[in-house]
Amino acid sequence: YLDELVYIIGVVGINEMVQYHYGKQMHEDEGALRLAIRAMTEMGLYAKELSQKENMEISFSRTPAETTAQRFAVADLLEKEFREKARKVVKGDVERALSQINETRDLPVYYTNGTHVPPNADISLAERIKIEHIFFPIVDGGDIMHIFLGEGYPDPRGIKSLALKIARNTQTGYYAFTKDMTVCMDCSHVTMxxxxxxxxxxxxxxxxxxxxxxxxxxxxxxxxxxxxELLDRLRYGKDEVK
Ligand SMILES: [Zn+2]
Structure with missing residues (x-):
């Protein structure tokens, strides 16, 4: 059965890689975005090359990386050689993380997941989608586009209209609308x-x-x-979810 096993190379922090080497983030500059696309394309080709060379099925995907996004950021801040470099591009509360770094490794920092635009990027939803959808055909799977909603009770017609636009006009394979909820641990009441x-x-x-x-x-x-990251997320309201 080992012959049927698929190995996965995942990716995290493409935006920060580009930010470090190019000086701008993907959503800030066309050249930065092009570098990200180029790097992803090359890595996809390399995964194919490795597959043939090693006679293994190696796929290039965007994995969820729930812990990796934080772990890599913390690891880079811990390592003297990388600390000052990482500090310039790591997302989250870097100052608080550095002040607590000797006490815990569960720190409020992260690299942007996969090929996403950073959660706090101050751009319109349309711009965000326009960048993120480019990467879907490059990876073999696992990618997801997040639309974080700013309203507790968004207009269902707006959601429907946007969902259709994404499905019809973009290369997005998988997308999700998310709204946050507050749950009372005393009376169990749920508030949006x-x-x-x-x-x-x-x-x-x-x-x-x-x-x-x-x-x-x-x-x-x-x-x-x-x-x-939850605190940093830019959420979108009815002016954009339509
Ligand atoms: Zn309550």
Missing amino acids: GLKEECEKCGSENLDYISRITGYLQAVSGWNEGKKQ
């Missing part, structure tokens, strides 16, 4: 959005539910890097 207290009983004993990579999960179980 990330709140600081329960709107029903006023309790501050809360948990949150949002999408981490592929699935909705309780935020209390997330690592600090993913929690920081």
Whole structure:
């Protein structure tokens, strides 16, 4: 059965790789985006070459990398040789991470997942989609486009219209709409959005539910890097979800 095994090469932090070498992020500069596409294409070809050479099925995919995105960022900040370089491009709360680095490795920093535009990039949803959809044909799978919603009760017609546009006009293979929820641990009331207290009983004993990579999960179980990403996410409202 080993012959049928598929090995996967995953990718994380393409945006930060480009930012370090080119000086701009994918959404900031056409040349930066081109470098990202070129690097991804070359890596896809290399995976094919390796497959033939080693007689193994090696696929180039975008893996969920829930822990890797944080782990790589923390590892680079820990290593003297890379610290100052990583510091310039790592996402999240780098100052807080550096102040806690001797106490824990669960730090609020991360590299941008896969080939995504960084969660906090201040660009329109249309621009975000226009960049992210380019990468779908390059990888063998695993890719997902996230649309983080800013409204608790978005207009279903807007969601439908946007879903159809993505499906018809882009190369996106897999996309997900996500809205955040606040769950009261005392009275079980659920409120849309990330709140600081329960709107029903006023309790501050809360948990949150949002999408981490592929699935909705309780935020209390997330690592600090993913929690920081949740705070950093740019969310889109009715002016863009249409
Ligand atoms: Zn409550």
